[in-house]
Amino acid sequence: MVSAFRRHQMRVRALQSGAAQPDTAPAAAPERALDTPLGQEYAALRVALHDNLRSLSDIASIEARNPVKIEMARTFAPWIEGVLQAGEEGQAAQDEILVWNLVWAIDYRDWEYALRLAAHAIRFNLASPERYNRTVACFVAEDIAKLSLDQQEAVPHDVLCRVLSLIEGHDMPDPAKAKLHKALARSFARRADAFDPAADNAPAGGKAAYLAEALDHARRAHQLDSSIGVKSDIRSLEKALRKLGPDEAGGGAGEDEADTE
Known part of the structure; x- marks a missing residue:
């Protein structure tokens, strides 16, 4: 177990290590110098990280790995808090x-923590682990979208919306971004299906507002990748909006239809 003093020391050194670097956004963040006390702290934690990664590779069950990742993440939390604090100061x-803990947080579905780490990593263009062969923005968008599409209750609706905001303006292959729009389309459609007009958070446009958002995202997904598999979604959403009538549709059904042939 890491002592309170050691946790404090890790956080402070991470903050100092980040503060020693210039604000490099949007260029890639620089590598840490390892020949300083701060760099040696980082190097020691990297050794522990790689030991953890080797231990995880010995666990065959993906499900069984997640509780282990949660325990491992606690070791690095003080360092990461210092890194995030330095990031808030622009360094x-x-x-x-941090990036591996982002991967783990997605795996064990601590969404608030994952999005904090993602925001820092994307802002400062941190490199992904080599095995992922994608930018952090692409990895976050694609993997969270895939999880939502495979297990519709796994990713809260607001997380998908926040991911879309996080990746705005970041380059990635169109099919990757299309997956996120497809996931959002289906999430908005589920909200339309469960719509309760008496709910405090009901949108001003009612059920039609959810359907129109779903249709917009489905059309965008189709535009980015015509093989993404949303043609039937588009047809059913257009049909659902037409059934609501022109006064309730909010204009969503009146837009140019996507090519659904």
């Missing part, structure tokens, strides 16, 4: 520890 360096 960052490349940090493999």
Whole structure:
């Protein structure tokens, strides 16, 4: 178990290590110098991280790995808090520890923590682990979207919306972004299906507002990748909006229809 003093020391050193770097956004964050006390702290934690990764590779069950990742993440939490604090002050360096903890947080579905780490990693263009062969923005968009599409209750609706905001303006292959729009289309459609007009958070446009959002995202997904598999979604959403009538449709059904042939 890490002592309170050690946790404090890790956080402070991470903050100092980040503060020693210039604000490099939107260029890639620089590598940390490892020949300083701060760099040596980072290097020691990287050794622990790689030991953890080897231990995880020995666990065959993906489900069984997640509780282990939660325990491992606690070791690195003080360092990461210091890194995030430095980031809030506009300073960052490349940090493999933070990025791997982002991957783990998605795996064990601590969405608030995952999005905090993602925001920092995307802002400062931190590199993904080599095995992922994608930018952090692409990885976050694609993997969270895929999880939502495979297990519709796994990713809260607001998380998908926040991911879309996080990746705005970041380059990635069109099919990757299409997956996120497809996931959002289906999430908005589920909200339309469950719509309760008496709910405090009901949108001003009623059920039609959810359907129109779903249709917009489905059309965008189709525009980005015509093989993404949303043609039937578009047809059913257009039909549902037409059934609501022109006064309730909010204009969503009147837009040019996507090519659904």
